[in-house]
Amino acid sequence: IFHILIKFKIMGKNPSMQIINEIISDITEIGKDKSFSEKLEEIINYLACHKSIRGGDDLSLKNVRSLIIDLANCKDSFHCAHGRPTLKFISFKELDKLFKRIV
Known part of the structure; x- marks a missing residue:
């Protein structure tokens, strides 16, 4: 967990005290209804x-x-934990349309 918090700091994303407190609270609940890994x-x-x-x-x-190195090392680098896409492949034709080079 601390490795993850440090990674956010490196990426310029300071974890708020609220998030840190929620994590600590969650950790104290381990064993009551879920395993440590869950x-x-x-x-x-x-x-x-x-x-x-x-x-x-x-x-x-x-x-x-x-970010690219971390993404390449993920088990499923094409989706987030909730199934949303993390990458979108765009053809040269689609790029041309985006930049109004073709209609």
Whole structure:
């Protein structure tokens, strides 16, 4: 968990105290209704959604490289934990349409 929080800090995304407190609260619930691995996966998914990179975010070249390397090392790099796509392939024809080079 701390590795994940450090990664957010490197990416310029400071985890709020609310998020850290929620994680600590979740950790204290381990064993009551879920196993450690199930609860840890929930925490990681929660952090990933709430601290994801959004459109318009400023990214340095170093951050982009790190993101691509991390994505390449994922078990399923094409979808987030909730099944949403992380990548979209765009053909040259689609790019031309986007830049109004063709109709």
